[in-house]
Amino acid sequence: MALITPCAFTSRIRGAVINKEPRVNERIHVDKVRLVGPSGEQVGVVHTKDALRLAKEANLDLVEVAANANPPVVRLMDYGKFKYESAVKARESRRHQTNTVIKSIRIGMKIDDNDYNTKRNQAEKFLNNGDKVKFDLRFRGREQGRPELGVQLLNGLADALSEVSTVEAAPKAEGRNMSMVLAPVKKKTHAKSDQRRRREAKRAEEAAARKAAAQETPAAE
Structure with missing residues (x-):
């Protein structure tokens, strides 16, 4: 069964953007769930209260990853760590994206x-x-x-x-x-890096030239 990766997504209602996250732990209000372990192993259909107990014993969260399945699919994970790592990856992805002109x-x-x-x-x-x-x-x-x-x-x-x-x-x-x-031939990110290195090298040369000029200038008597 293909699982939906838990992540925040947005929906638009009457022009307003609303953030919606998957249900976690006690917010999962169903009797039974299909449980997936922290390493992706299939545990099977269990009572939600039992899945919550397993999550607490493992010091993990119970996260709903496929709400529309019957029964819903949940997974044991450290949800806070997952959200942090996802945010870091998203920032890195945006940083490396370039708009081709x-x-x-x-x-x-x-x-x-x-x-x-x-x-x-x-x-x-x-x-x-x-x-x-x-x-x-x-x-x-x-x-x-x-x-x-x-x-x-x-x-x-x-x-x-x-x-x-x-x-x-x-x-x-x-x-x-x-x-x-x-x-x-060069990607835009590489071109920008080269430009930055050239600017830094030029500033370093100018600073060295100013320092050398200052040293050669005789002190006023």
């Missing part, structure tokens, strides 16, 4: 060298920060009849940025437009 860069077929380098450097900055980059190429006039030139231009950008990215979506024509998506 797609930065859009528009280019044209008649792009000059300076603009090309500017767009490439801009894309490299985004990619080093852990964001994806979408190049949007707009065909004008007769350029629409030469889509292979657009593919060549976008592939050239992909090659120029190959050290910091991979091609997630190859050049694809959509009417008068063509797009390509590059994904960063």
Whole structure:
């Protein structure tokens, strides 16, 4: 039988969010329960009062993990410890979650060298920060009849940025437009860590330079 992990969940009633937790110990108001031991072993159907007695003898809690089962399924556990560990895991999970951002860069077929380098450097900055980059190429006039030139231009950008990215979506024509998506090699969390280390190293260098300058400055007579 698959068990539902006991955890807090929310329900919304008339716009209000209400927290609801599983029933624990004396809050379990049924005659019989299907008991699961602290290590997941199946004890079987027992009277609730007997399950409560076993919980007290083991210095554990009796927690309802499947209220809709017949009879309800309960488990012996240290509920306070469980809630604490669950909260810690939830915080760690949120800390490591990153929101993927797609930065859009528009280019044209008649792009000059300076603009090309500017767009490439801009894309490299985004990619080093852990964001994806979408190049949007707009065909004008007769350029629409030469889509292979657009593919060549976008592939050239992909090659120029190959050290910091991979091609997630190859050049694809959509009417008068063509797009390509590059994904960063580094995950955003790693990119942020690298940025933090660079900032700390820079501050350390500046502090060392100020200290050296102060030591070289002759004392006023």
